[in-house]
Structures are given as C-alpha cells and as structure tokens.
Amino acid sequence: MTYLLALDQGTSSSRSIIFTPDGQIKGMAQQELTQIYPQPGWVEHDPQEIWRTQLATAREALQKAGISARQVRAIGITNQRETTVVWNRATGLPIHNAIVWQDRRAEPACVELRERGLAETIQAKTGLLIDAYFSGTKLKWILDHVPGARQMAVNGELAFGTIDSWLIWRLSGGAVHATDVSNASRTMLFNVQTNQWDPELLQAMDIPASMMPSVKPSSAVYGELTPDLLGHAITIGGVAGDQQSALFGQACFKAGMVKNTYGTGCFMLMHTGTQLEVSSNGLIATSAAQTSSQPKFATEGSVFVGGAVVQWLRDGLRAIRSSSEVQALAQSVPDAGGVMLVPAFTGLGSPYWQPDARGTITGLTRGSTLAHIARAALESIAFQSAALLHAMSRDVLAAGGAAVTELRVDGGACVNDLLMQFQADLLGIPVVRPAVTETTALGAAYLAGLSTGVYKNTDELSGLWQAGKYFLPTMGPERVQELTARWDHAVRQTVL
Numbered sequence: 001m002t003y004l005l006a007l008d009q010g011t012s013s014s015r016s017i018i019f020t021p022d023g024q025i026k027g028m029a030q031q032e033l034t035q036i037y038p039q040p041g042w043v044e045h046d047p048q049e050i051w052r053t054q055l056a057t058a059r060e061a062l063q064k065a066g067i068s069a070r071q072v073r074a075i076g077i078t079n080q081r082e083t084t085v086v087w088n089r090a091t092g093l094p095i096h097n098a099i100v101w102q103d104r105r106a107e108p109a110c111v112e113l114r115e116r117g118l119a120e121t122i123q124a125k126t127g128l129l130i131d132a133y134f135s136g137t138k139l140k141w142i143l144d145h146v147p148g149a150r151q152m153a154v155n156g157e158l159a160f161g162t163i164d165s166w167l168i169w170r171l172s173g174g175a176v177h178a179t180d181v182s183n184a185s186r187t188m189l190f191n192v193q194t195n196q197w198d199p200e201l202l203q204a205m206d207i208p209a210s211m212m213p214s215v216k217p218s219s220a221v222y223g224e225l226t227p228d229l230l231g232h233a234i235t236i237g238g239v240a241g242d243q244q245s246a247l248f249g250q251a252c253f254k255a256g257m258v259k260n261t262y263g264t265g266c267f268m269l270m271h272t273g274t275q276l277e278v279s280s281n282g283l284i285a286t287s288a289a290q291t292s293s294q295p296k297f298a299t300e301g302s303v304f305v306g307g308a309v310v311q312w313l314r315d316g317l318r319a320i321r322s323s324s325e326v327q328a329l330a331q332s333v334p335d336a337g338g339v340m341l342v343p344a345f346t347g348l349g350s351p352y353w354q355p356d357a358r359g360t361i362t363g364l365t366r367g368s369t370l371a372h373i374a375r376a377a378l379e380s381i382a383f384q385s386a387a388l389l390h391a392m393s394r395d396v397l398a399a400g401g402a403a404v405t406e407l408r409v410d411g412g413a414c415v416n417d418l419l420m421q422f423q424a425d426l427l428g429i430p431v432v433r434p435a436v437t438e439t440t441a442l443g444a445a446y447l448a449g450l451s452t453g454v455y456k457n458t459d460e461l462s463g464l465w466q467a468g469k470y471f472l473p474t475m476g477p478e479r480v481q482e483l484t485a486r487w488d489h490a491v492r493q494t495v496l
Contacts, residue, residue, distance in 0.1 A: 001071065002071070002073045003018050003019065003020060003021075003065070004018070004019045004074055004076060004445040004446075004448055004454065005017075005018055005019075005058065005062075005072045005075045005076070005234070006019060006075075006076045006077075006442070006444040006445040007054055007057075007058060008242070008438075008441040008444065009050060009079045009163050009167060010033075010079075010440075011033070011100065011101070011102070011265075012032060012033055012035070012264055012311075013031060013033050014031050014053035014054040014056075014057050015028065015029065015031075015441065016030075016057040016061040017061060017438060017442075017445070018061050018065040018072075019441075019445040021449065021454055021455075022464060023445075023446075023464045024436070025438065027064035027065025027066070028064065028438075029059075029060035029064060030057060031053040031056060033045060033050065033053060034049060036097060041103070041105065042103050042104070043100040043346075044097035044099060045083065045100055046097055046098070047087070047097070047098045048094065050166065051166070069230040069234055070232045073234075073448075073452050073454055074234065074235045074236070074238065074448035074449060074452040074454070075171070075234050075235065075238075075448060076237065076239070076443075076444030076445045076448030077164050077168065077236065077239045077240075077444055078164075078242050078245035078440050078443060078444035079162065079167070079241060080163055080242060081241035081243065082101035082133060082134055082135045082186050082187075083099065083100045083135075083162060084135045084138040084160070084162065085161050085162070085163065085166045086139065086142050086143075086149070086158055086159070086160050086161075087158070087159055087161075087166070088152070088157060088158060088159075092169070092170075095142070095146050095149055095152075095158065099141065102264075102265075102304060102346050103132070104347065105132070105141055106132040106137035106138050106141045107355055109141065110130050110131060110132050110137055113130050113137070113204065113205075118130070121200070121201075123278060125191045125192070125193070125198055125200075125201065126185065126190060126192060126198075126201070127185070127276055127285030127286055127287075127297070128188055128284050128285075129282075129284055129353060131353065131355070132355065133302070133304075134186055135162060135187040135188065136201070136205050137205065139207055139211075140207060143206070143207070150206075153207075153208045154208055156210040159213070160212060161179060162179060162183045162186070162241075164179055164239050165177065165179045165183070168223065168236060168239070171223075171236060172222075172224065173226040176223035177213045177214065178213045178214045178215070178222050180215065180218040180220075180239040180289075181195055181216075181218060181289075181290050181295075182218055182239075182244035182245075182286070182287050183241045184197075184213075184215045184287070185287035186286065188205075189201045189205065189207065189212070190215070190287075192276060192285070192286070192287050193276065195215060195287075195293070195295060196215070197209060217290045217291060217292055218239055218240040218248075218289035218290050218291065219238050219290070219292075219447040220237070220238075220451050221237055221451055221452070222236040222237070223235075223236050235448075235451075235452055237449070237452045238444050238446070238448030238449070238450070238451060239444070239447070240443060240444060240447055242261070242263075242267075242440050243261060243300065243440075244269070244286070244287070244288055244443075245439075245440050245441075245443035245447070246259060246267075246411070246439045246443055247269045247288060247289065247443070248289040249410070249438075249440060249441070249444075249445075250434065250439050250443075251462045251465035253271065253461075253462065254271060254273070255271055255273035255275070256270065256396070256402060256404070257271050258270045258271075258389070258392070258406075258407055259408040259409065259439075260385050260388070260407055260409050260411075261410050261411040261414075261439075262385075262409065262410070262411035262412065262413035262419070263306060263307055263411040263412055263413070265302060265305060265306045266306035266381060266384060266385050266388075266411075267301075268300065268385060268388040268389060269298045269300045270298060270299045270300075270392050270404070271296075271297075271298050272297045272298055273296065274294065274296060274297070275297060276297045277297065277299050279299060279391070279395050280394075280395060280398065281351055281391035281394045281395050282301075282350050282351030282391055283299050283301045283350050283388070283391055283395065284299070284301075284302075285298070285299055286298055286299075286300050291447070291450055291458065299392055300350070301349070301350035301351060301387075301391060301392065302349040303381070303384040303385060304344075304345075304346050304348070304349045305343040305344070305345050305346065306381050306384070306411075306413065307323075307381070307412055307413040308343070308345075309343040309377045309381065310323045310326050310378075311323065312343065312345070312377075313373075313374055317370075317373070319370045319374055326374055326378060326416075327416050327419075329370065329375075330371065330374045330377075330418055331418055332371045333372055333375055335375065336363075336376040336379055337363075337365070337367065337369075337372040338365065338486075339362070339363045339368055339372045339373060339375075339376040340360075340376055340486060340489075341360075341373060341379075342357075342360050342380060342487075342490050342491055342493070343377065343380055344357035344494045345358070345359050348494065350387075350388055351387055352491065354495055356495065357495050359494065360493050360494050361376070363486075378416065378422070379419075379422055382423040383426065383487045386426040386427055386484070389407065392404070406432055407423070407427060407431050407432065408432050409432065409433050410434065410438075410439040410440065411437075411440070415433075415437065417471075420433060420469075423471070424472060424473045424474075425473050426484070428473045428477070429473065430471065430472055430473075432467050433467075433468045433470075434465060434466060434468050435466040435467065435468040436466070436468075437468070
C-alpha cells in the first residue's frame with residue numbers, strides 16, 4: 001500500500017495526516033500552537049515552534065498509522081497563508097517571530113501605498129486589494145524594524161517565506177528555498193498573470209529580489225525530505241496555501257464551483273478557471289492550486305474571525321469550558337433573541353474591508369443570556385459567510401454567469417449541524433458536507449500524489465469525492481430578509 005503524508009500547518013495548530021490513495025485517513029496527529037499577542041492588533045508565532053510541532057506530528061502520525069516512512073510515496077504541504085517568516089540563510093534561524101496573517105501592524109505601510117496611487121496597479125497585477133492581511137507589507141515591516149535586517153537583506157543574507165517555504169527549507173535541510181503559486185499569490189508581490197515576482201512591486205515595497213523563493217506549480221517535485229528526520233527520504237510533491245488546497249480537496253476543479261472553509265477564519269473560494277476575475281464587490285482574485293504551468297484562478301472572500309469567535313467565548317467570555325460545548329449552549333434557546341454579535345476583533349475582511357471596525361454586541365435586553373450570545377456568535381459565522389457568497393453571486397451574474405447551486409463546506413466548525421443548517425437557510429441553497437471533512441490536508445495529499453504518479457489526473461480525483469450530509473434550506477425568504485437586514489445594521493455599528 002502506498003500512502004501520502006499531508007503536513008497541515010494552520011493558525012492554531014500543526015497537524016499531520018496519513019492518507020490512503022482513495023482519500024481515507026490512516027493516521028493523524030495534532031499539536032496546538034502558541035499564540036503570541038505583543039500588543040492589540042498584533043499576532044505572532046514562533047517559527048521554531050512551528051517547525052518542532054510539525055515534525056513531531058509527522059512522526060506521531062506515522063506511528064499511529066503503523067507504517068514507516070518507506071511506505072510514504074510523497075509529502076504534501078498546506079499552510080496558513082500570508083504569515084511571514086524571515087530567516088538567516090547561513091544559520092537557518094529566524095530574525096523575528098512570524099507575523100501572522102491576522103496581524104494589523106502593517107496598516108501604515110498600506111496607507112502609504114494607497115496614497116502613492118498603487119491600488120489599481122496592485123489589483124491588476126496580483127488580484128488583491130491593498131491590505132495588511134497580505135505578506136508584502138509584513139515583510140517590509142520586518143526589514144524596517146529589526147536592527148540590521150535591511151542591510152543583511154541587501155547583502156543577500158536573508159530569506160523570506162510564507163510557512164510553506166519555511167517548512168520546505170527545514171525539511172530539505174536548507175537545500176530548497178521555494179513556494180508554490182497559490183502562496184506566492186498572497187504576498188502583493190507576485191504577478192499572477194505571468195506567475196513571477198513583480199520587479200515594480202518589489203521596488204514599491206523596497207524588498208530585495210534576492211530574498212524571494214523560487215515559485216513552482218502546486219503539484220510538482222520540490223525536493224526531498226532529509227532521511228534523518230523520519231528515517232527515509234521522501235519526495236516533497238505538493239504545496240498549496242490552505243484555502244486553495246481545500247478547494248482542490250473538495251474537487252472544485254471547474255469554474256463556478258464554490259467551497260467555504262470554517263476554521264479560525266472563514267474562507268470562501270469560487271473557481272474561475274483560466275480567467276482572472278477582478279471583483280466589483282469587495283472580493284479578491286487569487287491563484288488557484290495549479291497542476292501545471294497554466295495559470296488557474298479563484299475569487300475569494302475572507303472572514304477574519306470565524307471559528308475564533310468560539311475560542312473567544314471560551315477564553316475571553318468564559319461562557320464555555322471547551323469549544324465542543326457551544327452547540328449545546330446555543331441550542332438551549334430557540335433563537336438568538338434579537339442579539340447580534342459582530343466579531344470584528346481585528347477589523348472586518350471581505351466584502352466590507354473595514355480595518356478600523358471593532359466587535360459589537362447589539363440587541364441586548366434584560367432577557368438576554370449567555371446562551372443567546374453563544375447562538376449569536378455561531379450565527380455570526382454564517383452571516384459573514386453569506387455576505388461573501390452574495391458578493392460572489394453579484395460578480396458572477398454581472399459577468400453573465402450562472403447562479404451558484406450548492407456550497408461545499410469543510411473546516412473544524414463545519415461539524416456543527418446548527419451552524420450548517422443556519423448557513424443553508426441564509427443562502428437558500430444546499431450546503432454539502434463531504435464524507436471526509438479534512439479537505440485542506442486531503443488537497444495537499446492529492447497534489448503530491450499527482451506529481452508522483454499515484455493519480456493520473458483530476459478526473460480521477462473527482463471520482464473520489466463523496467458527499468457526507470446535505471443541509472437543505474427551510475427558512476422562509478421573509479425571515480431571511482429580516483435577519484440579513486438586522487445583521488447589516490449591526491455591521492454598521494462596528495465602524496468607529
């Protein structure tokens with residue numbers, strides 16, 4: 001039996017999953033990751049901890065699966081995107097903590113780029129809107145604020161990477177400095193039309209080209225894992241940012257297919273084929289996972305705080321002891337009792353793009369309880385995701401496309417039936433949860449399997465995808481309209 005090992009390095013944890021060729025899980029391991037908050041709006045990770053936990057889970061997953069590294073055909077890597085690492089090429093040591101995608105410290109640099117009139121150029125070349133979410137301004141911040149960093153960068157002594165590049169570097173013993181098109185497309189430095197780093201954008205952010213990794217298709221041979229790490233050399237055969245990997249794992253290979261991942265944030269992607277679709281409704285265009293040199297694209301909307309609102313209920317409000325308790329608490333009341341919770345803890349992402357927004361709870365009465373707030377917190381995930389799909393639909397219909405007929409879902413929070421049913425009600429279309437919900441890791445495994453001959457093509461992968469449960473809309477349109485209007489009103493209250 002040939003196995004595939006997926007390394008899934010996420011915002012809150014590092015995971016490793018062993019898959020059989022038919023997409024079934026053979027073994028899995030996970031370790032939580034320390035969240036570092038130096039000051040409000042700043043979020044960091046320790047790159048060394050990321051590496052230690054990822055390697056440890058790979059070893060544990062092999063042990064749990066009862067197999068050796070010799071039985072693994074290839075490794076696929078998927079990762080939290082935009083999170084930025086800079087390290088010394090000679091020592092292999094980071095010069096600063098990783099700046100996480102949620103971090104807002106680079107907003108002043110974004111303001112400067114907008115004031116210089118670069119918004120249209122950046123969107124045309126990268127598909128992105130100028131925002132501190134993306135890696136380019138995070139990298140600029142490190143070069144500007146770490147003593148001696150800029151001169152070291154000019155001297156060619158430093159390497160930049162998103163988390164995939166950092167892991168590839170460590171896995172290959174420093175032999176490979178590379179990334180894939182999907183991660184590169186999240187930097188505001190990569191021209192998605194040419195699949196190359198853009199000299200004009202590098203110059204605009206004062207970033208030396210020598211820092212940048214080489215860029216490959218998502219399904220390609222990147223190099224080999226050094227034998228001492230797991231006991232045998234294994235081909236690194238696939239890399240994709242977590243959301244593009246999930247789109248691939250959901251077998252959304254054709255234009256018009258949509259998936260939403262319910263993780264720390266929520267990320268909705270619609271495949272747009274070989275066409276880069278620039279949104280008129282607050283969404284971004286991005287590179288989809290690519291199996292060849294031909295560019296493939298997706299439209300994306302990002303919710304900054306999705307499942308993280310449940311963590312806030314647990315750790316901040318102390319309304320629950322564990323995240324698994326939230327559904328029971330929310331279901332103890334028939335509805336949210338008019339309460340609306342907008343979790344704009346680090347601003348609002350797509351389609352609002354309000355970096356200065358802050359979280360609000362509205363509609364409180366003397367009868368409001370923790371249960372109502374918990375239900376409103378869960379519903380906020382669905383409201384934000386519905387706003388994304390509505391924006392996508394406006395773009396598609398304006399371009400003469402067909403309406404979306406179903407939403408495929410994955411991520412940790414998609415196991416919550418209450419949330420999935422409410423999502424279907426708000427959207428008025430079926431929400432489909434696959435039989436295997438670990439689609440982010442599965443996508444990385446599929447990409448690695450394609451480059452190493454485990455699979456022939458994407459048609460074979462489409463045949464492996466199976467629906468697990470359908471959630472059909474049951475709420476009347478008048479009630480949906482009323483709730484959506486109340487949500488829109490609550491959103492307006494978040495802007496200071």
